[in-house]
Amino acid sequence: AQSVSQHNHHVILSEAASLELGCNYSYGGTVNLFWYVQYPGQHLQLLLKYFSGDPLVKGIKGFEAEFIKSKFSFNLRKPSVQWSDTAEYFCAVNAGSARQLTFGSGTQLTVLP
Amino acid sequence: KAGVTQTPRYLIKTRGQQVTLSCSPISGHRSVSWYQQTPGQGLQFLFEYFSETQRNKGNFPGRFSGRQFSNSRSEMNVSTLELGDSALYLCASSLEDGGRSDEQYFGPGTRLTVT
Numbered sequence: 704a705q706s707v708s709q710h711n712h713h714v715i716l717s718e719a720a721s722l723e724l725g726c727n728y729s730y731g732g733t734v735n736l737f738w739y740v741q742y743p744g745q746h747l748q749l750l751l752k753y754f755s756g757d758p759l760v761k762g763i764k765g766f767e768a769e770f771i772k773s774k775f776s777f778n779l780r781k782p783s784v785q786w787s788d789t790a791e792y793f794c795a796v797n798a799g800s801a802r803q804l805t806f807g808s809g810t811q812l813t814v815l816p
Numbered sequence: 817k818a819g820v821t822q823t824p825r826y827l828i829k830t831r832g833q834q835v836t837l838s839c840s841p842i843s844g845h846r847s848v849s850w851y852q853q854t855p856g857q858g859l860q861f862l863f864e865y866f867s868e869t870q871r872n873k874g875n876f877p878g879r880f881s882g883r884q885f886s887n888s889r890s891e892m893n894v895s896t897l898e899l900g901d902s903a904l905y906l907c908a909s910s911l912e913d914g915g916r917s918d919e920q921y922f923g924p925g926t927r928l929t930v931t
Contacts, residue, residue: 747922803849803872804920806859
């Protein structure tokens with residue numbers, strides 16, 4: 704069974720700082736990778752996804768992520784965060800023929816104005 | 817297009833009761849998945865339905881069940897409620913066009929409180 708690890712549980716940054724959230728998964732076969740965001744009081748929204756092709760994927764709101772197969776990682780990055788990026792971020796994997804998503808435990812990002 | 821809708825949004829039940837939650841997927845989406853979100857366990861997969869058939873099931877007891885109708889709407893049922901069933905129940909739909917896995921779009925969830 705696959706698993707997903709997000710090592711940063713709570714990250715606090717000032718506006719304009721750069722962001723990198725770690726995500727590692729365990730599964731030896733083909734994977735689809737996702738980052739979802741949950742703003743306070745709102746539902747989960749897809750930030751970006753990787754199915755195949757270019758390992759550097761760009762998502763909404765200036766976010767990007769890089770798939771490094773050799774490291775089983777899919778880290779999320781943003782060069783300059785804004786106060787409105789305050790939210791919880793979830794990495795998820797969908798592996799093999801399974802449709803269900805396996806989520807990491809989430810990273811709460813707080814951006815100070 | 818309207819997003820995934822879930823009803824009711826909030827629910828309070830007593831231990832031992834049963835509850836039914838409803839989910840309407842995005843128009844044209846054929847797959848519906850259910851997840852449970854709690855502070856302690858995070859987001860956990862319950863089950864997935866496609867063409868009225870349960871295609872995948874997570875590691876939850878048999879008290880948790882679901883079904884999908886011909887219009888792709890789905891319901892999940894929890895019988896004999898326990899305090900630990902208090903959670904946010906999320907429904908997600910995906911297109912499933914061509915048989916490959918697609919991104920899932922989530923609804924706002926139903927907040928269930930068991931007292």
